[in-house]
Amino acid sequence: MESKTYAMHPVATGYLASLRARGCSPNTERVYAGRVALYLNYCRLRRLQWSRPGFTGLSCLQQWLVETPLPARAGRLAVQEVRHRSRGTANAVMTVVGEFLRFGAARGQVPSETIDLLARPRLLRFAPPGYDVGEQGQFRQVQEAAFRFKAVQPGFEDLSPAQIRRMIASRPRARDRFLIALLACTGLRIGEALGLHREDLHLLASSRLAGCGIEGPHVHVRRRTGNPNRALAKSRFPRTVPVTAELVVLYTDYQYERDRVEQALAEPMVFVNLFRSARGRPMAYANTKEMFDRMARTVGHACRPHMLRHAAATRWLRDGIDRDVVQRLLGHVSPLSMEVYRTVDDAELRAAVEHVASLQGQR
Template identity: 50%
Template sequence: MSPVDGSVLWVVVDADYELHPYTSAYLASLRAQEDASVNTERTYAGRIALYLSYCVDHGFDWAAPSMRKLAGFLHWLVDEPLPAKGPRAPVKPRYRSKGTANAIAGTAFRFLRYCALLDESPVSAELAAKLYEPKELRHAPPGYDRGEDGQFSTVDVKTIKFKIVVPGYEYLTDDEIRQLLDCATHARDRLLVAILAVTGMRIGEALGLRREDMHLLASSKVLGCDVAGPHVHVRRRQNANGALAKTRKSRWIPVGEDIGGLYADYQWERDRVLEAADCDIVFVNLFAAPFGQPMKYPSTYELFQRLAKKAGFAARPHMFRHSAITRWRREGRPDHVIMDLAGHVSRQSMDQYTHASDQEKRDAVNQVAALGKSL
């Protein structure tokens, strides 16, 4: 963590605590990207460290692995039990899924390909060329631009990977969201559920909200804001709890008057915890130590696990984002409006957030059946 501005930087060191220069360069290139998140940097640092450690333990040069060695790494990822989370050994060993192994190996491949582009790099261009192969994009997502001459019709895919079935993305119906609100016993938790459901913001963005971002009156001109109506600002900044908005571009999202009411209820609940008085973060710990400190993702994840157990169905923070974007698309909102609300930089990013409801699928089948009867 920087002593100057508090920003978090991730590095990889060897057994002698010496920086790995090529990993540092790669992680620095990630930070330079427009929509890079500190969470992405943390994840990639851990994956590359895992690859480098595997190379040391198995006695080969990380910069010059054979394709057989890389295949061995991929299979080791699923065969090797995961370390215990606590001091006690797990009753049943835990293993990585093939999808997780593909993601880790993919990060290692991107790292090697990046290193091959550097001057005086130990990674050869020949190795970098073997890591990926071109593949014809037969079924492009809706709105995908293949280019005037079809130059974007092929994509690079990893030459070594597990074949897996990609699971569908889950979302919550309006009725399920209402059930979760009913299951929340604290005003803070009801506000968090409502904020995620109404705004579609990422959980990192919600946990990074500050009280100065909550403009919940009809007019915010007294706060120096010309946006009319109640709304919430999403800004990328460093926060004590590690929460970070994914995109650097700030945005505001309109909300209803009900959010203002829920926020008022939460303020009354929060004011009873004296330790929270000096914290500017909206969502803080009120019911467990450290009191008054910003909520972090692990405790928030446990909160949604408890709500899901009470409600009787799966409910994770990111599912609210899928629900909001799906709702906006069903309502016929223009793509550029949805992109602005969601903080997306491309239309392709929205495709995974489109979900067909049971009724929509039923209506489509009935329409085809009616057409068949008329022939």
């Protein structure tokens, strides 16, 4: 069999290293690496100079992203329907390509005329909430991406309480049940959960003996850059999130399961490998994704960690919890970040219509 050799791309390697230096998560680095590789392969196939693709090259790349079928998913024997990238995904790829080219320009590898192609002026007719257009409207003139589809926002996929219970019940291992319940209960990001240390879990009624004055069981979310699994909390501000008694019970089950693995006894991280090679080492993003993919096939619907975060935020808002409190629980700095989590369901729409109808009947 003919062997394949690969050459390191120095600018792409430097760009990925810059992501790491900025404190981006390993998951972000992995996704961006795939998108940069996609661009470089496109240029190689089209015989384009990656630093000088030209307007036509970038425009054709934009169309190629949505018109080229995606490769078949591995491990499935059934006939699969042809899949294509959505316009939203193509926009995300083009954003990374633009950032990569700007990185190269800052290091003298990409000419300025290439950078000039990436943006165009736009007049804001309707400013987003919180945007200051200036006293004379001088800030209405902004720069927007030149190669970007007008895509419909797909919204977030939600998980019902019944679906979450089914997900937990489908897992034979106490560790996985605790991880799913933790994400659903607290709304933590997956990087925050995988980055937890055992000292961050204060699950007693009082933690004063541990030097913590917060009453009740809770979790401390802290950003650490030296985790061996490179798990990283996105927010740079520490926070505490209360947890329920049911979650404490699930953690007790996990502790019993974990204590049976000798290699895990001294590991300070909460989530560790217990059932395969490198036992006792901290769980990584790849392990977690594999577990969620298997679970999705078992329960018959999409399962991703961020869906549990969205479900927690939506549940809090529907139950009447103040938006500022939910923002604090989720670790968002800006209140504008809360907009994506408010999902209106069919029951709320019907209740609104029936309420108006009842008021008209009273009149």
